[in-house]
Amino acid sequence: MKQLDDFYLKQEEPIKGIFLALKEIIQKQDSEITHVLKYGMPFFCYKGKMFCYLWTHKKYKQPYIGIVEGKHFDEPFLIQEARSRMKIMLFDTNEDLPLEQIETVVQKALNLYKSGIIKV
Structure with missing residues (x-):
C-alpha cells in the first residue's frame, strides 16, 4: 500500500486533490472495489x-479516469483517441468535478462486469 500512497503524495496540486477525490468517489461505488498500483498507476x-x-x-x-472497457460506452464526454479498448474522461483542474457523470460512468463500468458481459 505504501507505493500506492506514494503515488498520490508525489502529485502536485491541484491534480493531487482531484486524484484523491476521484479515488474516494470510485471506491464508494461498490464494496468489492479494490485499489492497486499497476504499471505505476492507481487501478481500481x-x-x-x-x-x-x-x-x-x-x-x-489534465487528470483523467481511464475506463478499461470504454469501447462499450457512447457518452460524448468520453474520449477514445488512438485506444482500441479504453476511453478517458478528462477533468479541467479549474472546474468542479462532474460528480454525477463520474458516478454514472463508474456504475456503467461496474455493470459490465456484474452483468457478465465482461468476464470476472
Missing part, C-alpha cells in the same frame, strides 16, 4: 478485474 478492480484507473494526460496535462 472489481473482483480482481481492472475496470478503471487514474492518470494525467501527457498532451493536455
Whole structure:
C-alpha cells in the first residue's frame, strides 16, 4: 500500500486533490472495489478485474479516469483517441468535478462486469 500512497503524495496540486477525490468517489461505488498500483498507476478492480484507473494526460496535462472497457460506452464526454479498448474522461483542474457523470460512468463500468458481459 505504501507505493500506492506514494503515488498520490508525489502529485502536485491541484491534480493531487482531484486524484484523491476521484479515488474516494470510485471506491464508494461498490464494496468489492479494490485499489492497486499497476504499471505505476492507481487501478481500481472489481473482483480482481481492472475496470478503471487514474492518470494525467501527457498532451493536455489534465487528470483523467481511464475506463478499461470504454469501447462499450457512447457518452460524448468520453474520449477514445488512438485506444482500441479504453476511453478517458478528462477533468479541467479549474472546474468542479462532474460528480454525477463520474458516478454514472463508474456504475456503467461496474455493470459490465456484474452483468457478465465482461468476464470476472
